[in-house]
Amino acid sequence: MIVSSLQFLTSDATYQDLALRCQEYLHYQQRGWADQRALAEDMLFNLLVEYLVDAGVPRSKAEHFCTDGDNLTELALRIASTLGPAVA
Numbered sequence: 001m002i003v004s005s006l007q008f009l010t011s012d013a014t015y016q017d018l019a020l021r022c023q024e025y026l027h028y029q030q031r032g033w034a035d036q037r038a039l040a041e042d043m044l045f046n047l048l049v050e051y052l053v054d055a056g057v058p059r060s061k062a063e064h065f066c067t068d069g070d071n072l073t074e075l076a077l078r079i080a081s082t083l084g085p086a087v088a
Contacts, residue, residue, distance in 0.1 A: 041072065
């Protein structure tokens with residue numbers, strides 16, 4: 001991907017929010033209290049389900065996919081590595 005295209009994508013608020021939620025999820029999975037982990041997981045789950053539905057995936061399939069913690073972690077890692085660190 002061309003760097004200018006990636007910079008354009010990461011300047012979009014949706015992608016900034018996605019990057020931030022992934023960063024929070026990964027952080028709290030390693031270092032957070034149980035309630036922090038649950039909140040970060042719920043927020044990322046909701047965001048990714050909506051993102052997948054907007055991308056054309058049926059809601060039931062998106063929810064089923066994101067319910068698996070391994071899938072959620074894999075998506076968070078891939079998105080974080082692609083979008084880079086989020087600026088809060």
